[in-house]
Amino acid sequence: MTSRALPVLDAGMAPRPASSRPAVRAVEGLSEFVTDDLALPRFHVWTLGCQMNHSDSEEMAGALAAAGCAEAPGVESADLVVINSCAIREAAEQKVIGRMGVLQRLKDANPALRVVLTGCSVRADNAGQLRRRYPAVDLFLRPDEEPELVARLGLAGATAPGAMAETFQRLGRSITATADRLPVTRAASVGEGRVARGSAIHAWLPIIYGCDKSCTYCIVPFSRGPERSRPFDEVVAEARRLGAAGYQEVTLLGQNVNSYGHDLPAQARFGDVRSERTLGRHLAIDGRPDIAALLRAIDGLRTADGAPAIPRLRFVTSHPWDLTDRLIAAIAECPSVCEHLHLPVQAGDDTVLRRMGRQYSADSYLGLITRLRVAVPGISLTTDVIVGFCGETVDQFERTLELLRTVRYDQVFAAAFSPRPGTPAARLPDDVPAAEKRRRLNELLAVQEAIGLERNQAWVGRTTEVLVEQIRPPRSHDHDPETGTEPAGSPRPLADDHVRLSGRNREHRLVHLDGASTLLGGRVQVRVDRAGPYALVGSLAV
Ligand code: SAM
Ligand code: SF4
Ligand code: F3S
Numbered sequence: 001m002t003s004r005a006l007p008v009l010d011a012g013m014a015p016r017p018a019s020s021r022p023a024v025r026a027v028e029g030l031s032e033f034v035t036d037d038l039a040l041p042r043f044h045v046w047t048l049g050c051q052m053n054h055s056d057s058e059e060m061a062g063a064l065a066a067a068g069c070a071e072a073p074g075v076e077s078a079d080l081v082v083i084n085s086c087a088i089r090e091a092a093e094q095k096v097i098g099r100m101g102v103l104q105r106l107k108d109a110n111p112a113l114r115v116v117l118t119g120c121s122v123r124a125d126n127a128g129q130l131r132r133r134y135p136a137v138d139l140f141l142r143p144d145e146e147p148e149l150v151a152r153l154g155l156a157g158a159t160a161p162g163a164m165a166e167t168f169q170r171l172g173r174s175i176t177a178t179a180d181r182l183p184v185t186r187a188a189s190v191g192e193g194r195v196a197r198g199s200a201i202h203a204w205l206p207i208i209y210g211c212d213k214s215c216t217y218c219i220v221p222f223s224r225g226p227e228r229s230r231p232f233d234e235v236v237a238e239a240r241r242l243g244a245a246g247y248q249e250v251t252l253l254g255q256n257v258n259s260y261g262h263d264l265p266a267q268a269r270f271g272d273v274r275s276e277r278t279l280g281r282h283l284a285i286d287g288r289p290d291i292a293a294l295l296r297a298i299d300g301l302r303t304a305d306g307a308p309a310i311p312r313l314r315f316v317t318s319h320p321w322d323l324t325d326r327l328i329a330a331i332a333e334c335p336s337v338c339e340h341l342h343l344p345v346q347a348g349d350d351t352v353l354r355r356m357g358r359q360y361s362a363d364s365y366l367g368l369i370t371r372l373r374v375a376v377p378g379i380s381l382t383t384d385v386i387v388g389f390c391g392e393t394v395d396q397f398e399r400t401l402e403l404l405r406t407v408r409y410d411q412v413f414a415a416a417f418s419p420r421p422g423t424p425a426a427r428l429p430d431d432v433p434a435a436e437k438r439r440r441l442n443e444l445l446a447v448q449e450a451i452g453l454e455r456n457q458a459w460v461g462r463t464t465e466v467l468v469e470q471i472r473p474p475r476s477h478d479h480d481p482e483t484g485t486e487p488a489g490s491p492r493p494l495a496d497d498h499v500r501l502s503g504r505n506r507e508h509r510l511v512h513l514d515g516a517s518t519l520l521g522g523r524v525q526v527r528v529d530r531a532g533p534y535a536l537v538g539s540l541a542v
Contacts, residue, residue: 089415126421261273468519468521
């Protein structure tokens with residue numbers, strides 16, 4: 001049996017002894033049955049942040065599994081912990097910083113344990129500070145270096161890509177790595193079956209890496225670099241595989257999926273794609289594939305009986321700047337594209353939007369909402385909001401509340417502004433006090449909770465298609481987690497062969513129901529019996 005203990009990583013770290021895992025006792029005649037993978041590190045991937053990070057983690061876990069490593073159920077039993085971090089707000093970074101002590105204690109108990117930090121907290125411009133902030137980490141990898149994980153750990157097999165040339169780009173005063181290599185390695189991972197998908201029902205499908213926008217508050221362009229689209233045919237090929245494997249739902253991913261394709265070469269077959277961007281700076285998309293063409297191509301993948309091979313298609317995130325009429329038409333006309341759009345607005349006041357560098361006004365955003373609702377009646381709309389951005393006055397904040405009352409979103413993800421070092425907004429005064437940010441956040445959430453409840457109550461009595469994705473544990477406390485309200489009476493009793501199930505309808509509403517566990521992974525018709533601000537509760541329609 002060859003020893004595959006992880007190497008000591010990075011210069012300056014004290015040498016570590018080989019694995020402290022209890023040695024398998026050499027019993028004559030048995031040693032030949034002891035597989036080599038017992039000596040490979042058991043890994044645990046801890047993922048924070050957005051869907052893109054979850055997708056990246058699936059690729060890293062797949063690469064480690066392909067190298068022969070087994071997954072550990074938790075950090076405590078792992079020899080290798082990969083932390084895929086998020087830097088969107090200071091609180092996200094603090095979650096990881098706050099775990100350094102625990103990780104160090106685990107390392108003291110298991111000197112073979114290695115900790116890798118990757119994701120958006122690792123950037124080209126903050127390399128000098130990482131060791132101080134994350135003392136228990138042995139190896140730091142920027143998001144664009146993730147394909148090198150297996151090789152850098154000394155576990156490289158025939159399938160692992162070797163080290164690749166560094167490419168950097170200047171972004172304002174910062175140097176960012178580019179995402180050039182990611183489309184290539186993604187294609188290899190998919191082709192060789194090296195993506196450890198977290199679900200057999202729903203799949204993430206990255207279509208564009210990085211972000212070319214310059215929202216002044218945002219760290220993402222610095223951590224992910226400029227936009228790089230995956231080739232059109234490769235995305236469609238991955239979707240075809242997912243359809244053939246029986247996936248019921250696929251979400252196309254990118255920081256701004258709406259600008260997909262502008263960096264790809266023009267081709268005659270995309271001659272009908274014209275630049276129709278109605279807001280902000282012109283973007284040359286003529287003759288290049290766009291997200292609308294991509295949705296139509298994936299929607300066009302059909303089963304023998306003519307139904308969409310992937311019944312539900314979603315995409316996230318959309319920047320309003322790049323939301324074209326072609327995309328709105330594709331949402332309206334493709335049967336598999338779900339009737340839901342997440343369209344971050346961030347603020348309802350034009351001065352704040354300008355300071356945020358968002359490139360649209362509240363009115364032009366509302367114009368998009370009208371066009372969407374005309375083209376796709378009943379479309380569900382969700383958004384992101386930042387409260388307490390630099391210089392935001394009470395009146396300007398009130399205009400955000402006004403916009404929420406006008407649009408009547410189905411769900412709002414709101415957060416207080418958190419200055420991010422290196423971003424343009426970090427040079428503006430962060431002048432809304434923390435207590436006032438909290439007050440505005442609570443007020444906004446209360447306004448939205450009432451709107452969400454009303455919009456959900458409109459579903460009561462209707463029948464809706466639910467993709468069942470989860471078996472939930474039985475309820476354990478007073479608050480009703482099903483709807484986010486206090487329960488009207490004692491918990492519903494469960495029929496003998498029933499479990500508590502949950503899933504989402506096409507409009508992305510969370511729906512709870514009781515039913516047989518065999519419904520998991522299926523699309524069922526559910527009659528909505530009651531509603532709370534955050535979820536619907538229903539029963540199987542017969
Ligand atoms: N690309 C998306 C878009 O066009 O808005 C957003 C992606 S970002 C990962 C998710 C959300 O985080 C943003 O929509 C914004 O509301 C929030 N966010 C980003 N930077 C922030 C900051 N510095 N403080 C608070 N929230 C922030
Ligand atoms: Fe950040 Fe703006 Fe890019 Fe979204 S579009 S990732 S908010 S810079
Ligand atoms: Fe966080 Fe990076 Fe996503 S900062 S939200 S993990 S792109």
